[in-house]
Amino acid sequence: xxxxxLEICFTPAAFDAHSDSEAVVVVIDVLRATSSICTAFAxxxxxxxxxxxxxxxxxxxxxxxxxxxxxxxxxxxxxxxxNSPFNFTxxxxxxxxxxxxxxxxxxxxxxxxxxxxxxxxxxxxxxxICKWAEEQERKVVIVCAGWKKRxxxxxxxxxxxxAAKLLESxxxxxxxxxxxxxTDLWNMAREDLLGYMEKAAQRSRLRxxxxxxxxxxxxxxxxxxxxxxxxxxxxxxx
Amino acid sequence: xxxxxLEICFTPAAFDAHSDSEAVVVVIDVLRATSSICTAFAxxxxxxxxxxxxxxxxxxxxxxxxxxxxxxxxxxxxxxxxNSPFNFTxxxxxxxxxxxxxxxxxxxxxxxxxxxxxxxxxxxxxxxICKWAEEQERKVVIVCAGWKKRxxxxxxxxxxxxAAKLLESxxxxxxxxxxxxxTDLWNMAREDLLGYMEKAAQRSRLRxxxxxxxxxxxxxxxxxxxxxxxxxxxxxxx
Numbered sequence: 001x002x003x004x005x006l007e008i009c010f011t012p013a014a015f016d017a018h019s020d021s022e023a024v025v026v027v028i029d030v031l032r033a034t035s036s037i038c039t040a041f042a043x044x045x046x047x048x049x050x051x052x053x054x055x056x057x058x059x060x061x062x063x064x065x066x067x068x069x070x071x072x073x074x075x076x077x078x079x080x081x082x083n084s085p086f087n088f089t090x091x092x093x094x095x096x097x098x099x100x101x102x103x104x105x106x107x108x109x110x111x112x113x114x115x116x117x118x119x120x121x122x123x124x125x126x127x128x129i130c131k132w133a134e135e136q137e138r139k140v141v142i143v144c145a146g147w148k149k150r151x152x153x154x155x156x157x158x159x160x161x162x163a164a165k166l167l168e169s170x171x172x173x174x175x176x177x178x179x180x181x182x183t184d185l186w187n188m189a190r191e192d193l194l195g196y197m198e199k200a201a202q203r204s205r206l207r208x209x210x211x212x213x214x215x216x217x218x219x220x221x222x223x224x225x226x227x228x229x230x231x232x233x234x235x236x237x238x
Numbered sequence: 239x240x241x242x243x244l245e246i247c248f249t250p251a252a253f254d255a256h257s258d259s260e261a262v263v264v265v266i267d268v269l270r271a272t273s274s275i276c277t278a279f280a281x282x283x284x285x286x287x288x289x290x291x292x293x294x295x296x297x298x299x300x301x302x303x304x305x306x307x308x309x310x311x312x313x314x315x316x317x318x319x320x321n322s323p324f325n326f327t328x329x330x331x332x333x334x335x336x337x338x339x340x341x342x343x344x345x346x347x348x349x350x351x352x353x354x355x356x357x358x359x360x361x362x363x364x365x366x367i368c369k370w371a372e373e374q375e376r377k378v379v380i381v382c383a384g385w386k387k388r389x390x391x392x393x394x395x396x397x398x399x400x401a402a403k404l405l406e407s408x409x410x411x412x413x414x415x416x417x418x419x420x421t422d423l424w425n426m427a428r429e430d431l432l433g434y435m436e437k438a439a440q441r442s443r444l445r446x447x448x449x450x451x452x453x454x455x456x457x458x459x460x461x462x463x464x465x466x467x468x469x470x471x472x473x474x475x476x
Contacts, residue, residue: 010389014251017387149255151248153415177391180437181423188422199418 005139008178012108013149025112026121029145033105035218039085042224044094050106057101104145120228128225153200160186243377246416250346251387263350267383271343273456277323280462282332288344295339307339342383358466366463391438398424
């Protein structure tokens with residue numbers, strides 16, 4: 001059996017170098033977009049429509065959609081709620097369509113749509129995503145949403161855990177230096193994941209805004225089996 | 239004393255997110271551009287003129303310049319020699335101007351020229367560069383040349399060693415996740431640096447082309463005190 005190729009892209013700024021129309025892309029934005037999206041599907045949302053700009057989000061609100069939107073951790077004034085996974089409760093979102101726009105995570109989903117499949121990964125659904133990815137006969141590119149085109153530690157470590165799991169399956173091989181670096185960071189962090197994350201800039205940003213209550217939750221493994229997948233302009237559960 | 243800010247940019251693709259007209263930029267391309275440039279200055283080159291495109295390099299050759307130029311490890315047909323540091327011997331380059339064009343390293347030097355200073359770093363001059371950078375009252379951004387816009391392990395680990403040295407001086411602080419990741423990788427690699435580099439993709443690329451003879455040399459600390467600095471369109475010794 002030919003092994004499938006595995007890559008990690010640490011920042012959307014480098015996505016062009018990794019993009020491949022035949023690949024499966026796993027988008028990771030641990031704090032907080034992809035953790036929130038996984039939570040929403042676990043809680044029964046019908047679909048999520050990621051939009052890149054504030055203007056699009058505002059226009060969708062005017063059309064009657066439920067809108068979750070933030071920039072730099074602040075809820076936009078017209079939005080129904082922001083980006084904490086704790087907002088996506090069954091009471092609010094079950095069986096509904098939600099428009100979603102965030103600082104980093106939603107833009108890269110749109111850009112990755114040129115690839116064969118785009119799925120949404122987080123600690124919350126790591127085993128489900130890896131099991132599914134192992135079954136696809138395709139190259140896998142894990143894309144970290146990062147922070148304003150920069151590298152972010154929480155996404156890199158999570159990507160490393162995904163990569164380690166995929167490599168352990170024996171079905172993947174890699175010549176991508178980001179995979180080696182990310183798996184080494186994961187191996188360094190795994191004994192005390194939340195402790196390691198103390199130095200992440202996004203951890204400080206969320207703490208400064210009083211938004212860090214969700215951090216332990218966002219680093220919990222396998223709370224759900226949902227696999228959010230991009231179909232056209234929206235995410236649905238696979 | 240206010241501590242100065244320290245950042246690492248893992249790939250030229252993300253440089254816009256780190257660029258700052260007031261900052262000092264240290265460009266690192268361990269295998270092999272910046273190692274070769276440091277060697278050239280240690281061996282008495284008068285100046286190095288980095289050019290980005292093959293066409294520019296060819297035009298400079300036609301104007302009578304000595305030209306070092308390669309793409310993907312292969313010497314361009316019109317060039318005098320390629321990118322191995324062993325080419326830059328005193329016999330060939332002492333007191334001469336050399337035009338230089340490589341796959342990854344030269345492009346980012348040009349792009350960084352909008353910053354306050356651009357200096358050329360490698361293992362060969364790490365202590366000299368760090369001592370100089372500590373004396374500047376400026377933010378420092380370490381930029382890894384990478385490989386075709388991708389992350390590369392050998393540059394990231396070297397950047398981590400630079401960052402660790404600068405942070406140890408007590409004169410810098412950081413909120414940049416790349417610095418945390420790179421210093422952790424450096425701490426993981428330092429006990430057996432060449433052994434750690436075995437998994438780097440560029441190590442394999444150079445071996446496949448029989449160009450890996452320079453790898454131990456390129457990972458040797460403090461062979462020289464030269465600080466190549468960009469002045470206008472060319473590099474000179476500070």
